Amino acid sequence: MAWNSARFNGWSSLAAPAGAGLLCVAAALSGCSKSESPSTGTAASDASASGAAVASAAPASAPAGKTKIGFSIATLNNAFFVGLKLGVEKGSKAESFELVQTNANGDAQQQVNDANNLLSQGITALVLNPIDSKAIIPVVQKANQMNIPVFTLDRGSDGGKVTSFVASDNVALGATGAKWIADQLTKRYGSAKGNVVDLIGLVGTTAATDREKGFSDEIAKYPDIKVVARQEGAFDQEKSLNAMTNILQKFPQIDAVFGANDDNTVGAEKAIDNAGRYKPLDDKAHILVIGADGTAQALSAIRAGKQDATISQNPIEMAAKSLNFIADNAAGKSVPATYAWPTFLIDKSNIDSDETKKYGLWSLQVSQ
Missing domain, CATH: 3.40.50.2300 (Response regulator)
Structure with missing residues (x-):
């Protein structure tokens, strides 16, 4: 589908791998069940599994040669965001990043506190999945002042400089x-x-x-x-x-x-x-x-x-792509300011088709 808003004229997009049913789409959210999922990625360590900031944590640096990523997710109270978390963990493992995660549990102020705490831990890049596009602005601006690149995932920020925003249109x-x-x-x-x-x-x-x-x-x-x-x-x-x-x-x-x-x-x-x-x-x-x-x-x-x-959508692959961009940026390569992950319309006629399987039924990889 062609872009229908001037807002997305500058978006980069993935070549549609799943055929004519594939649609490119921009800045997302969604979700499912009410159970909470703890961090399970082997390359990840939760700075605050409950979403609470670690008040006494001293600034820490990544091991020599290791890129340390801070990730603040809005919530794990629905399946879509669990998918994002899995994708960040997948991308971090593929890029050999150290990953520190927080879960704001749907609280915008908690997310600000969590993200500020991440900035104090010697991270080399910050990934945000904002709860509120305005409330997160001070965090983005602080990261800018610290010369820490910010990458937004699925939801954007209304202010500050974001290096790359990966979502659907x-x-x-x-x-x-x-x-x-x-x-x-x-x-x-x-x-x-x-x-x-x-x-x-x-x-x-x-x-x-x-x-x-x-x-x-x-x-x-x-x-x-x-x-x-x-x-x-x-x-x-x-x-x-x-x-x-x-x-x-x-x-x-x-x-x-x-x-x-x-x-x-x-x-x-x-x-x-x-x-x-x-x-x-x-x-x-x-x-x-x-x-x-x-x-x-x-x-x-x-x-x-x-x-x-x-x-x-496919939050797992979408999130992993954001981590690829962090690696590219760290290597001095150009990354797109905005990147649209394609979507795919599923109904009863194609739910079990090869085309749908090729796109990826991400929710089958998420257990809650």
């Missing part, structure tokens, strides 16, 4: 969801018309902002499609369940739901079930549901006919 991802809905409604009714629900991601993240822009701009091209409700699902199953429950009570006719990630869609699907509104895929009363990320729950829901499609 989330504007394009949102547009893909809207176009898919329009196409499905055209098949159902003969023209693009119907009532649609938009469950927005976590407000304050670049991924949510960009996905919403892409979806809203694209769906506006279809004047007979009415977005009857826009509510924040916050990339959270419970919040999305509550939001969708209220929406279903208010609107007796709903044709489709766009979830900004698969946690949003799983929550919506539970609400549809609870309300007795689920109909099989071939029923014209079936509420079409499309999400993003390709989580294990989404894949199961697609096979069960509860979810129609997901626009999958």
